[in-house]
Amino acid sequence: MGTEALSLEGVSIRLGKTLVLDRISLEVPAGSFTCLLGPSGCGKTTLLRSIAGFAPLAAGDIKVGGNSIATLAPEARQTAMVFQSYALWPHMSVAGNLTYPLKLRGLPKAEREKRANAILSLLGLEGYGPRAVTSLSGGQRQRVALGRALIIDPPLLLLDEPLSNLDASIRRSLRGELRRLQQKVGITTIMVTHDQDEALAMADRIVLMRDGQIVQVAGPEDLYSAPADLGAAQFLGVDNVLAVAPDDPAAQGATLVGFRTEDARVFTDDMEHPDAPALARKGKVTTCAYAGGGYQVGIDVAGESLSACSARPVSPGDDALLSVPASMLMSFDANTRLLQGIRH
């Protein structure tokens, strides 16, 4: 069948009286890996389900390879989805799960088995065919679910938080595995996630969503260094926000500046201060916790609590200077729109 591009045109979805998705328009190039990222309740899963045909549209159109699929039943759409719970059928074996979609398409038994074996070896699960799905580990189930979706050679692969039910260590290794597999198969993939690290590590393009609307569409680096507004920045780990003071190295017209804790340093009197242009604030240390490789320091600056890093431990109550290199500052205007992002 080959992979296809996806385009969403003014997609709106209503659930009772609330507008869950508000005129979403998005072009997803063929063969790309796109992440729908956002806090829970932002409509990202609903958007994915609407592409698969499980959420009826109030308005708009969905096209795969130029053909509208908005009015088709889910079974006619050929969009393969991997569910968050994997949704494997426990009354069928691993091979039974994999071959069921092929059985629906009327393929002869020998061909079904051949394809199932090919998928199993692609996923590194050779010989698992006769096993019961209930005997598999979480990571193995996730791979079988992925295989069951890929076996129909779909134009589009939809992943609904596929890694969220796994242990942190497996999740990290499967991230890379999933990404490699996607590139190998070359299939257009849309993944829903609420985990910014996952999105940044895996996606070609990230669609940041909030309250049923798209906030920003950007590549991982651009999104990280230049989020569209303060809300987006905060979701992407910009955890310190300050009002701009006259001497700050902020952009022209900025009223707020934000920075990530890992970009800020704390200096006490006996330490050497940096010379490079930087945002500097004097304050009192409130907390100091070891964070592996360094210390995370909480500091009170004129009633605002900020956080920064320190190579050496500092004591709560000490006077300290918080300093952020000018290049690591993000400047926002009075409407919290981004004026200037991080400059590398």
Add this chain to the structure above:
Amino acid sequence: MSNLSATLRSAGSAMGLAIAMGLVAFVVFGPLANLVIWAFAEQWFYPNQWPTRWGFEFWGRVFRPRAGAWESLWNSVSIAVATVGLSMALSVPAGYALARLALPARSLIMLIFLLPQAFPSLPIFVNIAAIFYNFGLNGTLFGVVLVHSLPGLVYAVWIATAAFSAVDRSMEEAARNLGAGPLRTFRDITLPQAFPGLMAASIFVFLDSIDEFTGTYFVGAPDIATLPILMFNASMGGNYQIAAITALILLIPSVGFMLVIERFLKADVLSRIGR
């Protein structure tokens, strides 16, 4: 010393346990034992503590072709099977629909479904008999099956709803997503998942029907004699032997199905009943 008292205490508690178990066994098995004694007693008159003659004479009498035991057994079993068929035919779609319904509406419908059980059954059956009389259903097998389906449906719908709610919706969506239509999904995914629960529902309906007396009496008698009716007639006539033997015959399907229940009824299905 303390050793001795501990031994005594444990001996005492063991004795207490034995007495408690003996009491439970008496309450549970006492009537059954009495039944078994009656089934094999040929002669047992007051004030004798035990039957004065034992034997199989009454068994021969019960199973004589004209005694009606075979016919009632056949009636009972075929009515029960038909009741299961009718109840399940209605409760599978109803249970599925209820399981997929939003919660407040579902609870209300389930409650309404229980309502007939809240009324005393006798007036209901008397009225049903009066209504059936108009349709010529009294004294027919079909009429009895309908009456048995009334309580049967309550069990069946409740358990079927629980069984279908236990099926993860995303499993159905996965099948739809990969190319199965709604009916195919129901047959290949939903039904096999719900099967143990549906089996349990069938068993409950079967047991309830095999045992049913009041409705059968008002709608079926005297044309349709089931085993409970036969037993009632025998008891009323003072034929305790025949009543006991009929009761033992009734035990066979009941115990058999209890064994099947044990195999099919999973705790997770039961726990969802009425949710």
